Amino acid sequence: LILNEKKYLDAAQVTADSLLMVQHSNGSLSGTFNKNWSSTGKWSCLTGNAQISIILLKFFRLKGDEKYLKAAQNINYFLKSTQDIQHSNPGIRGGIKGCYPINGQYNNYRYLNWATKFFVDALILENSICESTCH
DSSP, X not given: OOSOOHHHXXXXXXXXXXXXXXXXXXXXXXXXXXXXXXXXXXXXXXXHHHHHHHHHHHHHHHHOOHHHHHHHHHHHHHHHHHOOTTOSSTTTTTOOXXXXXXXXXXXXXXXXXXXXXXXXXXXXXXXXXXXXXXX
């Protein structure tokens, strides 16, 4: 987007569209894929989900195609479902794990400040978009 190079945007869109085709019904994306976009694991990288949500929201702003907005909202809904917002430990409460389930392959058994940061960024961007376009 910064370079405004069509070839890079087109390549990113091919990847985004491929991810939309393999998004799980709960909104999540698998943590790993093979060359055919088939899942190679039974876990989800929550950091990656948040980052992909941001990309999809930016594609919605760029292209105006509702499929990107809906997919990002589904990812964000999934990420919300992984949070424990009532935990007594303030270091865990509201945080985002590295992966789901917590014993997956990306920063397992950890709550990551950067995962939470990307999730907050995704929520802020979604809110900004929905203030003007969502019903």
